[in-house]
Amino acid sequence: MVFLLEGEDMRTAMTLMLLLALLTSVGAQEIVVTLVTHDSFAIGEDVLAEFTENTGIQVEILQSGDAGEMLNKAILSRGNPLGDVLFGVDNSFLSRALEYDIFLPYESPLLEHVPPEFQLDEQFRVTPIDYGDVCLNYDVAWFDERELPLPQSLADLTEPQYRGLLVVENPATSSPGLAFMLATIGVFGTEGEMTWLDFWSQLVENEVRVVSGWEVAYWGEFSHSGGEYPLVVSYASSPPAEVFFMEETPEEAPTGAIVADQTCFRQIEFAGVLDGSEQVEAAQRLIDFMLDTRFQEDIPLQMFVFPVNQQAELPDVFLEYAEVAEVPAAVSPEDIDAMRETWIQAWTETVLRGG
Amino acid sequence: MTRLARPLLLLPLLFLALFYVWPLLSILVLGLAPDGTLALEQLRQLFSPWHLNVLAFTIVQALLSTAITIALALPAAWVCVRWSFPGRSMLLSLSTLAFVLPTVVVAAAFSALIGSRGLVNDLLRQMLALDGAPLRLEGTLAIILIAHVFYNFAVALRIITGYWANRSTMHEDAARVLGAQGWRLWWEVRLPLLRPALLAAAALIFIFTFTSFGVIVILGELRFSTLEVEIYLQAVNLFNLPVAAGLSIVQITLMFVLMLVYSRLRQRLPMALVAAQAPRPQGWRQWLAVSAAGGFMLILLAAPLLALVIRSLSGAEGLTGAWYAALSQDVRGSVLFVPPVQAVGNSLFFALCTTAIALVLGLLAASLMQRGNRRWLDPLFMLPLATSAVTLGFGFIVALDEPPLDLRASPLLIPIAHSLVALPFVVRSILPALDSISPSLRESASVLGATPWQVWRQIDLPLVSRGLLVAAIFAFTISMGEFGASLFIARPANATIPVVIYRLLGQPGTMNMGQAMAMSVILLLTCGLGFAVIERVQRAGNGAF
Numbered sequence: 039m040v041f042l043l044e045g046e047d048m049r050t051a052m053t054l055m056l057l058l059a060l061l062t063s064v065g066a067q068e069i070v071v072t073l074v075t076h077d078s079f080a081i082g083e084d085v086l087a088e089f090t091e092n093t094g095i096q097v098e099i100l101q102s103g104d105a106g107e108m109l110n111k112a113i114l115s116r117g118n119p120l121g122d123v124l125f126g127v128d129n130s131f132l133s134r135a136l137e138y139d140i141f142l143p144y145e146s147p148l149l150e151h152v153p154p155e156f157q158l159d160e161q162f163r164v165t166p167i168d169y170g171d172v173c174l175n176y177d178v179a180w181f182d183e184r185e186l187p188l189p190q191s192l193a194d195l196t197e198p199q200y201r202g203l204l205v206v207e208n209p210a211t212s213s214p215g216l217a218f219m220l221a222t223i224g225v226f227g228t229e230g231e232m233t234w235l236d237f238w239s240q241l242v243e244n245e246v247r248v249v250s251g252w253e254v255a256y257w258g259e260f261s262h263s264g265g266e267y268p269l270v271v272s273y274a275s276s277p278p279a280e281v282f283f284m285e286e287t288p289e290e291a292p293t294g295a296i297v298a299d300q301t302c303f304r305q306i307e308f309a310g311v312l313d314g315s316e317q318v319e320a321a322q323r324l325i326d327f328m329l330d331t332r333f334q335e336d337i338p339l340q341m342f343v344f345p346v347n348q349q350a351e352l353p354d355v356f357l358e359y360a361e362v363a364e365v366p367a368a369v370s371p372e373d374i375d376a377m378r379e380t381w382i383q384a385w386t387e388t389v390l391r392g393g
Numbered sequence: 394m395t396r397l398a399r400p401l402l403l404l405p406l407l408f409l410a411l412f413y414v415w416p417l418l419s420i421l422v423l424g425l426a427p428d429g430t431l432a433l434e435q436l437r438q439l440f441s442p443w444h445l446n447v448l449a450f451t452i453v454q455a456l457l458s459t460a461i462t463i464a465l466a467l468p469a470a471w472v473c474v475r476w477s478f479p480g481r482s483m484l485l486s487l488s489t490l491a492f493v494l495p496t497v498v499v500a501a502a503f504s505a506l507i508g509s510r511g512l513v514n515d516l517l518r519q520m521l522a523l524d525g526a527p528l529r530l531e532g533t534l535a536i537i538l539i540a541h542v543f544y545n546f547a548v549a550l551r552i553i554t555g556y557w558a559n560r561s562t563m564h565e566d567a568a569r570v571l572g573a574q575g576w577r578l579w580w581e582v583r584l585p586l587l588r589p590a591l592l593a594a595a596a597l598i599f600i601f602t603f604t605s606f607g608v609i610v611i612l613g614e615l616r617f618s619t620l621e622v623e624i625y626l627q628a629v630n631l632f633n634l635p636v637a638a639g640l641s642i643v644q645i646t647l648m649f650v651l652m653l654v655y656s657r658l659r660q661r662l663p664m665a666l667v668a669a670q671a672p673r674p675q676g677w678r679q680w681l682a683v684s685a686a687g688g689f690m691l692i693l694l695a696a697p698l699l700a701l702v703i704r705s706l707s708g709a710e711g712l713t714g715a716w717y718a719a720l721s722q723d724v725r726g727s728v729l730f731v732p733p734v735q736a737v738g739n740s741l742f743f744a745l746c747t748t749a750i751a752l753v754l755g756l757l758a759a760s761l762m763q764r765g766n767r768r769w770l771d772p773l774f775m776l777p778l779a780t781s782a783v784t785l786g787f788g789f790i791v792a793l794d795e796p797p798l799d800l801r802a803s804p805l806l807i808p809i810a811h812s813l814v815a816l817p818f819v820v821r822s823i824l825p826a827l828d829s830i831s832p833s834l835r836e837s838a839s840v841l842g843a844t845p846w847q848v849w850r851q852i853d854l855p856l857v858s859r860g861l862l863v864a865a866i867f868a869f870t871i872s873m874g875e876f877g878a879s880l881f882i883a884r885p886a887n888a889t890i891p892v893v894i895y896r897l898l899g900q901p902g903t904m905n906m907g908q909a910m911a912m913s914v915i916l917l918l919t920c921g922l923g924f925a926v927i928e929r930v931q932r933a934g935n936g937a938f
Binding site: 110276 | 631632633
């Protein structure tokens with residue numbers, strides 16, 4: 039038994055050395071770019087294969103935790119990055135990424151197909167790739183049965199008829215939770231007669247339910263998944279995803295998104311070439327490719343967000359079941375970064391720990 | 394052996410220095426002094442009333458969880474040791490299965506069972522003719538404690554039974570003859586005899602619940618916060634590294650002091666070991682005791698798991714295997730898609746590597762401690778368990794960034810991180826058994842001409858083999874469940890079962906939920922199978938000695 043264990047230990051050591059040797063020898067023959075991204079990233083295998091075929095560049099994907107973790111790791115490895123391209127920084131983390139200066143500027147020619155409202159960095163250190171709206175989702179059958187009208191504004195949610203119907207995520211631990219909190223800040227503001235915190239106090243009185251993350255809210259509490267709450271904070275693209283992941287295509291989507299003005303918050307995801315990359319040119323090709331229609335048209339059904347390239351065509355299920363918020367609530371990336379801690383603490387005091 | 398032994402025994406220390414101490418120091422230094430000078434301004438936030446509050450809650454919930462778990466596991470362990478009855482080893486395996494599930498999945502199982510619309514509430518509502526749910530446990534201390542008991546029951550049960558089963562009944566028989574009965578037998582004979590195992594289990598459970606994260610966030614809904622949660626929020630959400638580093642130091646120091654105290658408290662209790670053959674229960678009293686303990690364990694451990702199995706098999710139109718079938722279909726042609734067989738393969742591969750590394754290093758570490766220096770070494774090896782996972786994860790990024798040790802994006806880092814967490818369990822499982830080997834046994838062997846190597850192989854190893862079995866099962870389970878820092882490691886395309894579960898749960902659509910439940914059941918089955926194989930290997934190995 040001892041011999042066996044020692045043998046295995048030896049083998050482990052040998053594998054270790056072999057792998058190290060392999061790691062250092064790769065790269066001599068072909069160009070490999072590493073795409074560092076978050077855990078929610080997905081893209082079609084054939085799409086990436088096409089890129090390699092056209093350019094001779096191999097793409098390796100490295101998933102590096104949720105969006106916040108991924109960015110912090112990129113900052114910690116500044117100058118000696120884990121890869122060449124980083125994808126998945128959103129507007130709530132954008133100013134942190136820019137402040138630590140982890141990206142090399144690159145202006146892709148394909149940006150001409152991207153509306154200016156998505157291009158948040160004038161120095162082109164980051165390139166917008168996709169966007170998605172965090173909106174209230176509702177259980178269609180539940181509202182039909184009771185003939186209850188849908189809320190049309192955030193303020194409506196404090197009405198007695200919506201008492202005990204809404205489940206939201208904690209902004210401290212959840213990205214859609216943070217987005218929804220930002221929407222309330224964008225709508226009600228931090229000063230005046232009814233501030234965003236007053237709104238939240240009223241929501242608490244109206245028995246809002248708060249859970250840690252999207253999974254618990256959507257899978258555990260949303261009435262469509264068997265929970266008690268017919269209103270949930272999710273994405274505008276969740277209804278088409280519901281349809282896409284059903285065993286049979288239904289006549290009507292079982293859930294819907296409320297996209298009325300000033301009820302949603304828009305998340306834009308960016309990519310950038312990491313400072314310290316030894317494959318800058320290949321990394322820039324990858325950024326171009328991510329903006330190109332082939333990649334952009336694959337985004338909706340892979341990650342359930344919308345492409346920023348206006349030439350990209352949406353899949354049928356999106357055309358039929360997805361809506362986009364025309365006037366989302368807005369808070370600037372600079373304010374978000376400066377105030378994030380203060381806001382989350384104030385929210386926690388008001389909502390979870392009773393003011 | 395002696396000539397060979399010294400450098401070999403230092404191997405676990407080298408491992409710890411390279412993959413724990415160095416990354417940890419790197420990130421702490423960077424955190425406390427990002428620009429070369431101490432970030433005093435931010436460090437002042439450490440002493441806010443809120444952080445004191447968090448500290449108090451962390452300690453109180455850990456103490457309560459530990460006490461309740463031990464109190465509940467002790468009678469169950471007694472029944473399992475005292476009698477052999479049908480289903481005994483199944484109950485033991487079952488208890489360990491709970492240990493492997495990701496918190497998201499446990500939360501889903503709990504809410505199906507005791508959530509406001511869960512099974513229990515439905516029953517109560519019908520029986521009492523109520524409108525609302527009588528049990529509202531979400532976001533309470535109660536559900537945190539229940540989940541901690543659910544997770545840690547196996548730790549207590551395994552360690553106590555592993556230690557107890559080999560004990561001779563000499564003392565107990567003597568006490569009986571002298572007239573000790575009932576609670577006096579427990580209080581004056583059994584508990585003192587079990588002290589090493591009880592302390593070992595309590596120490597592990599206390600550390601485990603002290604650093605609780607998923608349970609607090611998901612089931613406690615962040616109405617309470619532990620130091621571990623606070624470190625995560627500071628490090629990931631706010632990127633406030635000075636405060637995160639400060640809190641990490643507080644946590645590690647507290648745990649280290651606690652372990653030092655624990656080391657002093659523990660006495661060596663050399664006593665005779667026998668391979669006891671437990672009898673069948675006789676008479677209705679004994680059967681009642683067995684059924685009560687078995688029934689309790691079934692309710693605590695099997696009910697949530699059963700709820701999971703049921704959910705994985707139920708579709709819109711009743712029973713279905715559709716979720717399992719869908720697992721191997723790549724509807725989106727995604728480049729990151731991992732079929733279930735491959736995920737099982739990846740998980741098993743990492744788990745086997747971890748078990749091998751942790752057992753070898755753990756045995757060496759335990760032997761090192763046997764030769765003295767235990768007062769410092771023992772707490773030292775516990776520390777990885779007491780260190781915030783995100784801190785260590787960030788430490789790997791900062792420290793392991795130069796060839797030949799640029800392991801930041803290497804799959805090798807996964808079994809290494811798992812082994813760090815598994816080591817304390819391995820050491821804890823082996824040490825009590827090693828300690829109880831009477832020195833005279835070794836001395837007699839030496840006098841009769843055995844070489845040190847032969848002594849170790851013929852005496853130490855067979856006597857600790859039951860401890861080794863427990864150790865192997867813990868190491869395997871810890872790896873299968875992706876504990877600790879490994880979740881913060883960047884991953885190339887080798888997703889394990891828990892990673893696939895997280896991916897599935899991250900997207901809407903009934904199919905994804907069903908598949909996540911199916912994948913969780915596969916995780917349970919794979920672990921169950923793993924336990925069976927490990928137990929068989931141990932039995933075969935035992936027979937050979």
